[in-house]
Amino acid sequence: MSPVSTVLLSLPDALRTELKEPWGPVFEEAESLISAAGSPLVAVGDVVTYHLEAAGRRPDVSLVDGMTERSAVAEAISAATGRPDVTVANPKATLTEELLSALVEAIRGDDPVRILVEGEEDLAALPAIVAAPDGASVVYGQPGEGMVLVAVTPESRACAEAFLRRMDGDAARALSMLN
Numbered sequence: 001m002s003p004v005s006t007v008l009l010s011l012p013d014a015l016r017t018e019l020k021e022p023w024g025p026v027f028e029e030a031e032s033l034i035s036a037a038g039s040p041l042v043a044v045g046d047v048v049t050y051h052l053e054a055a056g057r058r059p060d061v062s063l064v065d066g067m068t069e070r071s072a073v074a075e076a077i078s079a080a081t082g083r084p085d086v087t088v089a090n091p092k093a094t095l096t097e098e099l100l101s102a103l104v105e106a107i108r109g110d111d112p113v114r115i116l117v118e119g120e121e122d123l124a125a126l127p128a129i130v131a132a133p134d135g136a137s138v139v140y141g142q143p144g145e146g147m148v149l150v151a152v153t154p155e156s157r158a159c160a161e162a163f164l165r166r167m168d169g170d171a172a173r174a175l176s177m178l179n
Helices: 013-019 030-036 046-054 075-081 097-108 122-131 154-166 171-178
Strands: 007-010 041-044 061-064 086-090 094-096 113-119 137-142 146-151
Touching: 007 097, 007 171, 013 154, 030 046, 030 146, 041 046, 041 122, 046 061, 046 075, 046 137, 061 097, 061 122, 086 094, 086 097, 094 097, 094 122, 097 113, 097 122, 097 171, 122 137, 122 154, 122 171, 154 171
Parallel strands: 041 061, 041 137, 061 113, 086 113
Antiparallel strands: 007 094, 137 146
16 A cells, blocks of 8 residues: 655646756766765665665665656666665655655664655655755766766755745745755
8 A cells, every 4th residue: 555645845847947957966977976975875766876886885865766767677776776664655746745754754864764755756856955964965867967966055955945945835844844
């Protein structure tokens, strides 16, 4: 049985193009990304998580959904990313209360956590930037280019918060959960 999903924010079509540009430097090799990354390290996406782990760095928090570029990930990637610790529902182009809650709890915890998202995890980098402490890193995939490394700073957090406020729904509630 799937978890119940309470959508807090949804991405309006008008904002979609703004997410096509990377929010940080793009890395093709996991090793060089790892050497530039801070801690904790949050990975958004199955392929990103796979590459980081194959290079010897398990993310402190990883969010996976079994998909990459709207297709199922290869079985080797799915097997390598392992069993989830938490499962949440999060429909496409949304952020749910369940996802935000699990993300915050995972970031604040002491042990690595893998969150399986039933639906789509693509927007999770935004709340991760808001919820993670200064000095952390959030990594997500940039289709056809590589992995984007976002250093969590007051500036990157402010940009992510501003973007979340422009989404449809209850931004005040979402941001209160993340801060």
